[in-house]
Each structure stands twice: as structure tokens, then as C-alpha cells.
Amino acid sequence: MRLYLLSCVSVLVSTGLLAQQPVFRSQSTNIGVFSSNTVHTTKPNSFIPESDKKNTKKRFAPTGLNIHLMPLFGGYDKTDSQKAIDEEFLKVCDANFKTRKEASEFFSQRAWEYLSEGQKDTATYRFNLAYLLDDENVDVYWGLGVIDYQNEKYEDAVALMLHGLELDDEDNTTLMVDLSTVYLRWFIVDKKDEHLQEALSLLNKAIQKTPESANAYMQMSLAKLFNNQLDEAWNNFHKGYELDPQNANPEILQALLDKKDDPRGIFKKGQ
Incomplete structure (x- = not known):
């Protein structure tokens, strides 16, 4: 089986498909499946279900780490100053959108656009803002999962996208x-x-x-x-x-x- 698989890979690995960064949403069949032979196997920490956070100590990000550029803020707890910034952001959104769900959809749509342009950090930031507004926005987990996929963090990508699928019944x-x-x-x-x-x-x-x-x-x-x-x-x-x-x-x-x-x-x- 392994030899058969490797022979299939060898057919496609030189096609140029590897250079692409697929955005998925199944808008095309550019699968982007074939890449390096390495895989990230560390336990996912970008998505931590709420049930797993109970009875745990506070876990703050190391100094200098920008959690806004990590999927779902890296799963870290936020400092008081970070929470204050979040609250100010939510107030602005409350004043400019009918509902937080609408605001979340706006930011997730912008995130997809940035992702289609290859701007992964900006897309991550926008998806995180969408998450802050509505933690049941399916596109948040979907989009961040695609970004983790592009970064070869397959376990994290699966965890995020599975959660999005669960939210979508x-x-x-x-x-x-x-x-x-x-x-x-x-x-x-x-x-x-x-x-x-x-x-x-x-x-x-x-x-x-x-x-x-x-x-x-x-x-x-x-x-x-x-x-x-x-x-x-x-x-x-x-x-x-x-x-x-x-x-x-x-x-x-x-x-x-x-x-x-x-x-x-x-x-x-x-x-």
C-alpha cells in the first residue's frame, strides 16, 4: 500500500500544484494535497473546547507573543488590558451593526477575502474578531482551519473544522x-x-x-x-x-x- 501511494504521489508532486495555497470552500478541485513529507504532530492548542478549560489554571501568552495572529487567540487567557481592548471593540461594533452576529459575519467575510489574497496574518486577525463577536460563527473555525492547513498544522486544522461542522449540525x-x-x-x-x-x-x-x-x-x-x-x-x-x-x-x-x-x-x- 505504501509503495502504491508513493507512486501516486510521484506522478503529481512535480505538477506545480505545490506552490498553490488553496483556500478551499471547495470552490475548485485544486486539492493541494501533495507537499512535504513532514507533518506537525504536536497536540493542538489553537482550539481548546470550553469543556476542556474548566478547572484549569490561567494560561497567559508569553511576553511579546501576539495572540491576535494566532487562531482563536492561541487558546490563551487574556490579561485585563487585553479584555479592555476587546470590550471597546465590541462597543464600537454594537454602535455600527444591528447585531453582533451580523458584525461577526462581516469580519469573517473580510477574513476570507484576505485569505484569498494570501494575507494569512490579517485573515487570522479578522477571523479572531469574528470569533469575539460570535463564537458560533462556523466560518471562523472553517477559515482558521484552512490557515492551519496551509501552515501544515493538520491536527489543529481538523480540530477546528470538525468543530465548525458540529456547529452546522x-x-x-x-x-x-x-x-x-x-x-x-x-x-x-x-x-x-x-x-x-x-x-x-x-x-x-x-x-x-x-x-x-x-x-x-x-x-x-x-x-x-x-x-x-x-x-x-x-x-x-x-x-x-x-x-x-x-x-x-x-x-x-x-x-x-x-x-x-x-x-x-x-x-x-x-x-
């Missing part, structure tokens, strides 16, 4: 597809089958809920390819292609062709 199929991408990347770097299986499970749910999602089928094609299920990989690729030909992923197609000829004879090497 596990009904957000676009987030499911994005989260499956994180699991597939994580699988590439640590070779743990459990991460591949998580991706497969998420994609199955996404396709059941939204059978017209071309991106879900493309990601499923990749997952099946990694699982050495070539016929199913081809079948899912064709389904995604039929739904949205313009969004077909050429890197996945090349990897499939290198492993097995198209059973339908539609795609051929060198086309």
Missing part, C-alpha cells in the same frame, strides 16, 4: 469536502489509514447529501485512488467530470491514467 457538505482534503493531505504525510478512512466517510456523506457536487466526486476519486480502488476512482472521476467538465482536476486524471487506462475510453494518455 454536520449538514455543510462544502465544509465536509474541505475537511476531507485536510484528511487526505494528512494521510499523505503520516501514512495513517485512519485519516484516509475519515476522508472517505466525509465524502460519502457529502455525496449522499449533495449528489450534484462535482468537487465531492473529484475528491472521492482521489481518495479511492489512494485506497487502490482504481475502478471506483475512475467511476467517481467520470461523475465529477459529467457534472462540471471545467472543474475536472488534470492532476488526478494523470494519476489515474498512469495506473489504469480509462475503462470508458474517453481519456487517454497524451491527449
Whole structure:
């Protein structure tokens, strides 16, 4: 299995896809799955559920550390001066927006825009402000998860995005597809089958809920390819292609062709 996986990776690692910083929201099938062979395996600290914070001592950030540029303020407790700044910010928002939820949505939207421009620090800061206004804003956990993904902090990314999915009653199929991408990347770097299986499970749910999602089928094609299920990989690729030909992923197609000829004879090497 590992040799098979490495041979799949070798097909795609030189395509130039590595230079991209995918923003996800499944707006494209530029998967960005293949990267370095390193992975951050430290215990996540950027997202600490409230239930885990009970009965714990105060944990303040070290001097000089800017918690505003860390997802969810790095999970640190805030000093009195930091709390005062937060309160002033909330007062300004209360005076300029109908509700804090509306304000949170405004800042999270700005954050996505900054992230699409590659400004991760500014995006993190805006997502944190959105979190301060509404800690149940799904986009906060989604966006910060994407940033952790880009920073190769896959465990943190999964924790954040899973929480966002829970807040959305596990009904957000676009987030499911994005989260499956994180699991597939994580699988590439640590070779743990459990991460591949998580991706497969998420994609199955996404396709059941939204059978017209071309991106879900493309990601499923990749997952099946990694699982050495070539016929199913081809079948899912064709389904995604039929739904949205313009969004077909050429890197996945090349990897499939290198492993097995198209059973339908539609795609051929060198086309």
C-alpha cells in the first residue's frame, strides 16, 4: 500500500500544484494535497473546547507573543488590558451593526477575502474578531482551519473544522469536502489509514447529501485512488467530470491514467 501511494504521489508532486495555497470552500478541485513529507504532530492548542478549560489554571501568552495572529487567540487567557481592548471593540461594533452576529459575519467575510489574497496574518486577525463577536460563527473555525492547513498544522486544522461542522449540525457538505482534503493531505504525510478512512466517510456523506457536487466526486476519486480502488476512482472521476467538465482536476486524471487506462475510453494518455 505504501509503495502504491508513493507512486501516486510521484506522478503529481512535480505538477506545480505545490506552490498553490488553496483556500478551499471547495470552490475548485485544486486539492493541494501533495507537499512535504513532514507533518506537525504536536497536540493542538489553537482550539481548546470550553469543556476542556474548566478547572484549569490561567494560561497567559508569553511576553511579546501576539495572540491576535494566532487562531482563536492561541487558546490563551487574556490579561485585563487585553479584555479592555476587546470590550471597546465590541462597543464600537454594537454602535455600527444591528447585531453582533451580523458584525461577526462581516469580519469573517473580510477574513476570507484576505485569505484569498494570501494575507494569512490579517485573515487570522479578522477571523479572531469574528470569533469575539460570535463564537458560533462556523466560518471562523472553517477559515482558521484552512490557515492551519496551509501552515501544515493538520491536527489543529481538523480540530477546528470538525468543530465548525458540529456547529452546522454536520449538514455543510462544502465544509465536509474541505475537511476531507485536510484528511487526505494528512494521510499523505503520516501514512495513517485512519485519516484516509475519515476522508472517505466525509465524502460519502457529502455525496449522499449533495449528489450534484462535482468537487465531492473529484475528491472521492482521489481518495479511492489512494485506497487502490482504481475502478471506483475512475467511476467517481467520470461523475465529477459529467457534472462540471471545467472543474475536472488534470492532476488526478494523470494519476489515474498512469495506473489504469480509462475503462470508458474517453481519456487517454497524451491527449
